[in-house]
Amino acid sequence: MYVTLPTEHTAAVTATAPLSKTCLSFPETRLKTGSYLYYEGDNVDWLYQVTSGVVRLTRLLSNGRRQVISFGFPGDIVGFPSAGDHHTDCDALVDTRLRPYRRKCLESSTCDAPLHRALLQAALREISAMQDHFMMLGRKSAAEKVASFLNVMSERVGDDMGVHTRFALPMSRSDIADFLGLTTETVSRTLTQLRKSKIIEIENIHTIVVLRPTALLGLCLGEGD
Amino acid sequence: MYVTLPTEHTAAVTATAPLSKTCLSFPETRLKTGSYLYYEGDNVDWLYQVTSGVVRLTRLLSNGRRQVISFGFPGDIVGFPSAGDHHTDCDALVDTRLRPYRRKCLESSTCDAPLHRALLQAALREISAMQDHFMMLGRKSAAEKVASFLNVMSERVGDDMGVHTRFALPMSRSDIADFLGLTTETVSRTLTQLRKSKIIEIENIHTIVVLRPTALLGLCLGEGD
DNA sequence: CGGGTTCTTGACTATCTTCAACGAAAGTGG
DNA sequence: CCACTTTCGTTGAAGATAGTCAAGAACCCG
Numbered sequence: 001m002y003v004t005l006p007t008e009h010t011a012a013v014t015a016t017a018p019l020s021k022t023c024l025s026f027p028e029t030r031l032k033t034g035s036y037l038y039y040e041g042d043n044v045d046w047l048y049q050v051t052s053g054v055v056r057l058t059r060l061l062s063n064g065r066r067q068v069i070s071f072g073f074p075g076d077i078v079g080f081p082s083a084g085d086h087h088t089d090c091d092a093l094v095d096t097r098l099r100p101y102r103r104k105c106l107e108s109s110t111c112d113a114p115l116h117r118a119l120l121q122a123a124l125r126e127i128s129a130m131q132d133h134f135m136m137l138g139r140k141s142a143a144e145k146v147a148s149f150l151n152v153m154s155e156r157v158g159d160d161m162g163v164h165t166r167f168a169l170p171m172s173r174s175d176i177a178d179f180l181g182l183t184t185e186t187v188s189r190t191l192t193q194l195r196k197s198k199i200i201e202i203e204n205i206h207t208i209v210v211l212r213p214t215a216l217l218g219l220c221l222g223e224g225d
Numbered sequence: 226m227y228v229t230l231p232t233e234h235t236a237a238v239t240a241t242a243p244l245s246k247t248c249l250s251f252p253e254t255r256l257k258t259g260s261y262l263y264y265e266g267d268n269v270d271w272l273y274q275v276t277s278g279v280v281r282l283t284r285l286l287s288n289g290r291r292q293v294i295s296f297g298f299p300g301d302i303v304g305f306p307s308a309g310d311h312h313t314d315c316d317a318l319v320d321t322r323l324r325p326y327r328r329k330c331l332e333s334s335t336c337d338a339p340l341h342r343a344l345l346q347a348a349l350r351e352i353s354a355m356q357d358h359f360m361m362l363g364r365k366s367a368a369e370k371v372a373s374f375l376n377v378m379s380e381r382v383g384d385d386m387g388v389h390t391r392f393a394l395p396m397s398r399s400d401i402a403d404f405l406g407l408t409t410e411t412v413s414r415t416l417t418q419l420r421k422s423k424i425i426e427i428e429n430i431h432t433i434v435v436l437r438p439t440a441l442l443g444l445c446l447g448e449g450d
Numbered sequence: 451c452g453g454g455t456t457c458t459t460g461a462c463t464a465t466c467t468t469c470a471a472c473g474a475a476a477g478t479g480g
Numbered sequence: 481c482c483a484c485t486t487t488c489g490t491t492g493a494a495g496a497t498a499g500t501c502a503a504g505a506a507c508c509c510g
Contacts, residue, residue, distance in 0.1 A: 005286075059360055061230075063447055067360040082353030107345065109334050120332065123348055128307030130355045135284055135292040137362040138406025142466065173489060181363025183467060188490055205475080205489070222288055367498065398457065411498060413458055430457070430507070 001071045001156060003148045003180070004132040006220050014075030014156070016051050018099060019122075020115035026100045031055070031092040037078070039089050044081035046100040047119060050074050053096025054170045057088040058178070068179035070133075071171065073156055077122040080106075093170040137181050140222070145180040146190040147219035150200065154210050165210045166203070194219075226296045226381060228373045228405070229357040231445050239300030239381070241276050243324060244347075245340035251325045256280070256317040262303070264314050269306035271325040272344060275299050278321025279395045282313040283403070293404035295358075296396065298381055302347040305331075318395040362406050365447070370405040371415040372444035375425065379435050390435045391428070419444075 028051060031037055037048065037055060055072040069088050072078040078090060081103060101119060102111070109116035136148055158165035169176070173184045180187070194200045199216055201209040210216055253276060256262055262273065262280060280297040294313050297303040303315060306328060326344060327336070334341035361373055383390035394401070399409045407415075419425045424441055426434040435441055 059356060061360060061364065061446075065360075065364045065447075067363050069356050069359055080349055080352050082349050087353045087356055107342070117332070120345065120348075123345075123352065124305055124307050126352055127305050127348065127355070128312045130352070130359075131284060131294050131312055133359070134294055134355075134362060135286060135290075137359060138292050138403075139286065139290045178363075184489075185468085185491085186466060189466095192490075221286075222290075408499060409457075410459085410500085414498095417458070 001073050001076060001152065002129040002133040003136040003145070003152050004129050005135065006148070006151055006217055014073070016049070016074045019049065019101065019118035020112050029098045029100055031096040031098065033092055033094050035092055037090040037092065037098070038086045040086055042086045044079060044084055044086055044103050046103060047077055047079040047081075047106060048072075048098035048100055050076050050078065051097045051099050054093045055090050055096055055098075056093050056171065056175060057090050059088050066178045067181075068171075068175055071175075071179070077119065077126070080123055080126065093175075142180075142182055142186050142190055143193070143219060144222050145182060146176075146187060146194070147216055149176065149180060150194075150208060150210065151213075151216055151220050153208070154213070154216075158210070161209075163211075163213070165213065167208055167210075169206045169208060226298050226301060226377065227354040227358040228361040228370070228377050229354050230360065231373070231376055231442055239298070241274070241299045244274065244326065244343035245337050254323045254325055256321045256323065258317055258319050260317055262315040262317070262323070263311045265311055267311045269304060269309055269311055269328050271328060272302055272304040272331060273297075273323035273325055275301050275303065276322045276324050279318045280315050280321055280323075281318050281396065281400060282315050284313050291403045292406075293396075293400055296400075296404070302344065302351075305348055305351065318400075367405075367407055367411050367415055368418070368444060369447050370407060371401075371412060372419070372441055374401065374405060375419075375433060375435065376438075376441055376445050378433070379438070379441075383435070386434075388436075388438070390438065392433055392435075394431045394433060 029037075029048065031053070038044075040059065050072045052074055055078060057069040057072065057078060059067050059069055061067075070076075070078075071093075072090070078098075079086065081087075101115065105112050105115045106119040106123070136145060140148065153167050153169070154165045158167040171179075173187050176182075177184045177187045191200070191202060194216075195202050197215075199210070199212045199219070201211055203209055254262075254273065256278070263269075265284065275297045277299055280303060282294040282297065282303060284292045284294055286292075295301075295303075296318075297315070303323075304311065326340065330337050330340045331344040331348070361370060365373065378392050378394070379390045383392040396404075398412050401407075402409045402412045405412070416425070416427060419441075420427050422440075424435070424437045424444070426436055428434055
């Protein structure tokens with residue numbers, strides 16, 4: 001999951017259906033909270049489609065700085081290889097199930113052509129979503145970043161409750177910070193501000209209710225000027 | 226071209242050789258300075274490999290904010306589609322030549338399997354390079370960003386002059402700023418600082434000489450602490 | 451040469467980070 | 481199961497980094 005621009009209605013709510021029925025292949029992988037699916041530098045044998053739970057893709061810099069590259073929510077594909085290797089660490093934020101696909105199904109259409117096409121399309125969608133994320137990282141204020149993040153979460157995993165939307169934040173404040181290029185303090189302060197302006201309610205640390213979706217959407221684009 | 230981490234030696238200097246000899250197909254496209262190869266929203270019919278010159282991929286936000294997504298230098302592939310459409314604008318910074326490949330050669334291996342594989346690998350490399358770029362946008366200071374940018378430029382298009390390296394900056398300061406998530410003023414000030422500390426020489430506005438590559442590399446990783 | 455754009459530099463300001471303290475939540479071991 | 485320890489989240493004050501506004505210099509193009 002990336003922070004894409006709200007204008008483009010990510011119409012298709014990401015589906016968790018199998019990408020192919022031909023070579024349905026392998027049983028789901030189960031991953032307990034905190035355990036790793038792979039590490040940076042590992043050889044890639046499989047790609048995975050998250051079917052339930054949430055994973056986190058991270059990249060570390062020598063001096064301890066960290067970037068959360070993306071979160072993998074149900075429907076997302078994780079594990080695209082570069083030169084055959086993984087380029088990030090991947091671990092589970094909560095108990096997670098993943099449907100494995102052989103790497104060679106991405107790289108060749110011989111074993112399962114529809115699957116090959118689906119994985120390729122997923123890779124291309126990934127590129128496009130990452131381009132939007134660039135804009136967010138490079139050109140948005142802290143308030144816009146946090147608002148955009150909450151907005152995407154609400155669209156992707158929110159429970160519709162009429163005007164309101166409730167969703168869980170399975171990740172920590174520092175995960176959010178490292179995802180958006182901020183500090184935990186700034187994330188926390190920004191959430192508090194959104195709460196005080198009655199745009200969201202912080203039901204508990206890991207549960208957000210969006211009270212005024214339109215106001216939130218406005219903040220994503222930088223209206224509060 | 227993205228700002229990747231300097232640790233991983235991008236060993237293979239990106240080659241401008243054709244990706245396939247099978248279906249060598251179409252004559253090179255020529256693009257004059259300032260003219261557009263495609264616009265955001267255009268339907269994708271072709272991908273292009275830059276053979277000479279430089280293109281710029283940009284994305285605009287309603288309020289006038291701009292993100293330069295990447296620069297296309299010789300060897301780079303541009304034009305990866307998302308849902309069949311272009312997701313950025315692309316124009317030429319200088320007179321440019323591009324080798325076109327049919328989109329369907331990316332999406333299916335039927336017409337030219339080696340080309341299909343090569344384009345797919347290029348897309349996967351793109352994802353990996355963009356992940357590094359996230360780190361740069363989200364977690365680096367202005368000085369680190371500019372130093373990293375110069376470092377990548379020097380590796381990609383620098384003329385080796387013994388210890389020194391000279392290269393042209395075909396893009397404006399504001400292109401660099403929009404690429405790195407800074408303002409033109411900050412880019413300019415940072416370059417001046419690098420010049421004053423004798424790490425680079427600004428031969429003229431669009432030509433840089435790296436005088437102390439090791440010092441530059443140090444700044445990329447944030448040594449100047 | 452002249453006009454317009456781009457680049458640089460300065461002064462000031464805003465935003466975000468840093469450092470620090472405290473409270474809440476969660477994990478651990480007896 | 482409870483007390484203890486540790487981690488995580490919030491808040492405040494102070495400081496730094498980068499942005500804004502403005503002016504002048506350098507560059508480019510016709």
